[in-house]
Amino acid sequence: MPRFPIYDLHSHTLASDGMLTPAQLVARAVEMRVSVLAITDHDTTAGLEEAHQAIIQQALPLRLVNGVEISTVWENFDIHIVGLGIDPQSPAMIALLADQAGRRQIRAEEIARRLEKHQIPDALAGAKAFAGDAGITRAHFARYLVEIGKAPNMAQVFKKYLAKGKTGYVPPQWCTISDAVEAIHLAGGQAVLAHPARYDLSPKWLRRLIIDFKQAGGEAIEVAQCQQAPDERTQLARYAEEYQLLASQGSDFHFPCAWLELGRRLSLPDKVIPVWQDWFK
Known part of the structure; x- marks a missing residue:
């Protein structure tokens, strides 16, 4: 392990909505000088x-951490x-992910x-042509709509067709946060609240989310x-610090691009306790 290892604990492959195979992803992680990588595909462990x-x-x-990113519904978010x-x-994890796959397929059919x-x-x-063997996500629909000329890029597709309130938006019917945390714990893992600032929540609502996550047994954000x-x-x-949670970090890498890359600008403030503090003792 390098003296100052880079941890990237959030990444995706072709097994969900990433664009690299698992083999390509780990090779790229090494190129980007990542020391510890977690593959956290959406509701699947198929790429591990x-x-x-x-x-x-x-x-x-490279040290690979087995991971997953579980979709949940909380207060309609x-x-x-x-x-x-x-x-x-x-x-427990196999059963939960099988249920999630069924929900994902039903949602995809309704979006279509x-x-x-x-x-x-x-x-x-x-969308299935882009997804291959993976579960179909909104990102796969977005790639298809770009391909047929409905918008110049995926961001515009979401804005016009797939965001909440738009033509192709279907409210998700995922499991609860408690369900996800329980399955993670039964699988011997740690539960992390992913990208908390991306949910467009007010400070008051974000605190509510963190409190509910903590009460469900979550360990880190x-x-x-x-x-x-x-x-x-x-x-x-x-x-x-306030809610006594461990701290994690990750690129949420899906594909190579100029503004989002494996390991880039990932470091934790001094006062927090890293989620990996006891991993390699």
Whole structure:
């Protein structure tokens, strides 16, 4: 382990809505000088085995943490809970992710139905072509709509078609935060509140979310990310201290781009306790 290792504990592969294979992701992590990487695909652990095999076969200087990012619903908000250090063979985790896959498929079919009503046919097949064997996400629909010329980029697709209140938006029916945290714990992992500042919550509502997460047994919140508003990292660190939560960090990497990269600008403020403090003792 390097003297000053870089931890990136939030990343995605083709197993969900990322654009790199698990083998490509771990190779890129090494290129970016990441020392410890967690693969946290949305509601699936399907990419973990390939990633572990790639590290062994290529003798990569990288520690891989088994992870997952579980979609939940809290007060009508789509909230993500990352599980770190999980056993992907845990019966509780397998059962929860199977339920999530069913919910995801039902949602995808309804998104496609709504888009078709607005003269966008074949959206389900188009999204499936991008998803491959992975569960279909809104990002896959967005890529399809860009491909057929409905918008110049994915951000515009979400703004026009897939964001809350738009034509193709379907309210999620995910599990609860408590369900997610329980499955993570039964799988031997730690539960982390992912990117808390991205939910467009007022300070009062964000505190409510953190309190409910803590009461459900959550251990940590993501404090550091590649892209953050001024003072966001400092404020999240204050929440970690105030609510006695560990601190995590991660790029939320999906694909190579100029503004979001594995390991980039990831460091924790001095006063917080890292989620990995006891991992390698």
